[in-house]
Amino acid sequence: MKTNDGGDTMCGNGDCTALSSTQALRGTVPISANGPIVSQAGSPGTAIELSNLSFGYGERPLFDGFSLDVASGDFLGIIGPNGAGKSTLLRLVAGLLRPLHGVVRIGERDLQALARRDVAREVGVVLQENPFAFDYSVWDVVMMGRNPYLGRFQSPGKHDRQAVKAALEFVDAAFLSDRRINSISAGERQRVVLARALAQEPKILMLDEATSHLDIAHQQLIARILSVLNRQGRTVVLLSHDLNLAALYCSRILLLDRGRAVACDVPERVITADLIRAVYGVEPIVTGHPESGRPQVMLPGAGHHTPVSKP
Amino acid sequence: MRRRLVPAWVGLVLLLLSASVLSIAVGPGGITGAGMSPVMSLRLLRLALGIFAGGVLAVVGASLQGLLQNPLADPFTMGVASGAALGASLTLVLGRTAGAFAPVGGFAGALVTMLVVYALARVRGRVTVTGLVLAGVIMSFLFSSLVMLAMILGRRTLGEAVYMMMGHLGAVFTGTTAWLFAAVAGLSVAGCAWLFSMSRSLDIMSSGEEAAETLGVDTQRVTKTVFVISSVLVGVVVSFTGAISFIGLVVPHLVRMMFGPEHRRVLPGSFVAGAGILLLSDVLARNVVPGGLPLSIVTALVGVPFFIYLLRSRL
Numbered sequence: 202m203k204t205n206d207g208g209d210t211m212c213g214n215g216d217c218t219a220l221s222s223t224q225a226l227r228g229t230v231p232i233s234a235n236g237p238i239v240s241q242a243g244s245p246g247t248a249i250e251l252s253n254l255s256f257g258y259g260e261r262p263l264f265d266g267f268s269l270d271v272a273s274g275d276f277l278g279i280i281g282p283n284g285a286g287k288s289t290l291l292r293l294v295a296g297l298l299r300p301l302h303g304v305v306r307i308g309e310r311d312l313q314a315l316a317r318r319d320v321a322r323e324v325g326v327v328l329q330e331n332p333f334a335f336d337y338s339v340w341d342v343v344m345m346g347r348n349p350y351l352g353r354f355q356s357p358g359k360h361d362r363q364a365v366k367a368a369l370e371f372v373d374a375a376f377l378s379d380r381r382i383n384s385i386s387a388g389e390r391q392r393v394v395l396a397r398a399l400a401q402e403p404k405i406l407m408l409d410e411a412t413s414h415l416d417i418a419h420q421q422l423i424a425r426i427l428s429v430l431n432r433q434g435r436t437v438v439l440l441s442h443d444l445n446l447a448a449l450y451c452s453r454i455l456l457l458d459r460g461r462a463v464a465c466d467v468p469e470r471v472i473t474a475d476l477i478r479a480v481y482g483v484e485p486i487v488t489g490h491p492e493s494g495r496p497q498v499m500l501p502g503a504g505h506h507t508p509v510s511k512p
Numbered sequence: 513m514r515r516r517l518v519p520a521w522v523g524l525v526l527l528l529l530s531a532s533v534l535s536i537a538v539g540p541g542g543i544t545g546a547g548m549s550p551v552m553s554l555r556l557l558r559l560a561l562g563i564f565a566g567g568v569l570a571v572v573g574a575s576l577q578g579l580l581q582n583p584l585a586d587p588f589t590m591g592v593a594s595g596a597a598l599g600a601s602l603t604l605v606l607g608r609t610a611g612a613f614a615p616v617g618g619f620a621g622a623l624v625t626m627l628v629v630y631a632l633a634r635v636r637g638r639v640t641v642t643g644l645v646l647a648g649v650i651m652s653f654l655f656s657s658l659v660m661l662a663m664i665l666g667r668r669t670l671g672e673a674v675y676m677m678m679g680h681l682g683a684v685f686t687g688t689t690a691w692l693f694a695a696v697a698g699l700s701v702a703g704c705a706w707l708f709s710m711s712r713s714l715d716i717m718s719s720g721e722e723a724a725e726t727l728g729v730d731t732q733r734v735t736k737t738v739f740v741i742s743s744v745l746v747g748v749v750v751s752f753t754g755a756i757s758f759i760g761l762v763v764p765h766l767v768r769m770m771f772g773p774e775h776r777r778v779l780p781g782s783f784v785a786g787a788g789i790l791l792l793s794d795v796l797a798r799n800v801v802p803g804g805l806p807l808s809i810v811t812a813l814v815g816v817p818f819f820i821y822l823l824r825s826r827l
């Protein structure tokens with residue numbers, strides 16, 4: 202899967218919206234209590250397989266016998282309260298953390314047996330914070346995504362430059378090429394970091410709160426880019442505190458709570474008033490999106506509990 | 513913003529050449545005479561030592577700044593140079609034969625300090641600016657005291673202790689140490705080349721350790737390798753020149769302003785610039801006051817204001 206078919210860009214036209222709810226409702230697989238939770242059957246092959254994973258910081262185990270399958274071609278949203286283990290899960294899958302027990306498989310290969318470079322060819326990761334100690338050009342930053350393909354003394358070749366150019370065009374950031382990474386806006390920077398992940402030509406793309414600092418226009422732009430990538434066949438895993446964004450764009454949602462998978466299913470079955478109340482401890486109002494019918498979460502007005510003094 | 517690389521290189525090479533000429537020409541005593549005058553041969557040795565020390569310290573500083581994503585990293589501010597000075601002092605005071613192992617002692621002292629400071633300064637996968645500076649200052653303070661103690665117990669002169677802690681290019685070469693120096697200089701060139709071969713990994717690590725790992729960089733291996741090579745380099749330099757301050761801090765920043773942040777340019781640029789600036793500092797150090805000054809007095813006068821500027825702009 203190459204990034205250089207960038208002609209299929211996102212944004213601005215209607216065909217970029219997420220899959221319709223009826224499509225997404227097909228092929229549902231209920232959660233079983235013991236067996237692995239299967240997210241999205243349908244497309245062949247498993248992109249990510251976690252089996253019987255255990256991990257903890259210090260004394261307290263966070264994950265204990267955790268299993269999850271993500272089918273290739275899935276668009277999985279992972280939601281859950283702070284401390285639920287979303288970022289830890291991402292780091293276990295990306296090989297940034299090692300599980301105490303259990304196995305992580307990427308494209309049916311054991312992660313432990315793969316060199317970092319090999320993992321980087323399979324999995325692209327966008328982290329929430331992307332500080333740069335030194336002021337590289339945007340082009341050079343995206344070229345870092347070619348590292349897994351370059352030997353120690355090898356200079357980037359024509360194909361590498363093409364991949365970088367295509368990735369920048371894909372996220373609508375080609376005009377930033379010559380700018381310095383520390384002089385562009387947060388939204389632009391997040392697109393550049395996404396382009397760097399695309400330059401890795403990964404089969405799996407994982408994003409950790411990649412939209413949380415961004416305005417709604419940039420949130421939408423990133424989400425639409427991910428939709429297009431997903432429809433081109435990439436497996437996308439999006440960690441988000443934004444339940445509504447996840448419900449709109451993801452084909453499946455994994456709801457995590459303290460290292461347990463509470464639910465993993467289509468948004469309509471996960472983002473329900475009951476589950477949100479049980480996990481987050483709030484009284485949500487869940488409605489359907491006027492266009493797609495996807496669930497959308499609102500909180501009750503402040504006026505219901507405390508009087509609001511007018512200025 | 514494409515930087516003009518050719519003029520920058522020409523400038524650096526001119527800097528090194530003119531510094532070399534000044535280093536040989538300026539100073540008490542005539543260099544002219546039949547064949548190789550004694551003064552001339554001393555100056556040439558001094559020149560070689562200056563190029564070696566300045567170049568190596570600047571390359572190590574640039575590598576550590578990139579590796580630790582920290583603009584204040586440097587062999588001197590991290591206390592590594594002081595650790596090397598202690599290691600070298602201990603071997604020196606153990607006796608004449610042990611003195612030939614000063615570079616080894618310097619390496620051991622440097623590596624231990626590097627690991628201690630790294631452990632103290634690292635918080636959640638990142639070496640914080642303040643943590644590094646604090647840990648470095650504390651370790652330098654400790655090691656400077658211990659160097660003094662070692663020199664006193666070893667019945668060395670106070671002058672020797674001062675030169676060990678503040679640097680000089682006046683190493684006296686006997687037949688053995690001259691060969692040792694030649695071997696060590698060759699080794700150091702290899703070490704710098706090794707660091708250079710890790711340029712791309714160092715570039716990528718400037719976006720953080722976790723991000724670098726997702727881009728296929730084995731950050732643990734890179735960290736270990738840079739630490740060991742840097743310790744070897746600083747250890748051998750300090751065993752010949754004592755601890756010279758701020759060259760490794762200031763020079764890479766100046767070079768980045770000229771070449772941009774890419775290590776494949778910053779590392780060789782730092783070698784040339786570091787050599788040139790150290791030679792100029794040495795010309796000042798031995799000519800402004802009769803009898804000469806320790807090198808760090810000159811380098812600190814430039815380095816400290818620069819350090820304060822970096823600290824203020826990064827906190």
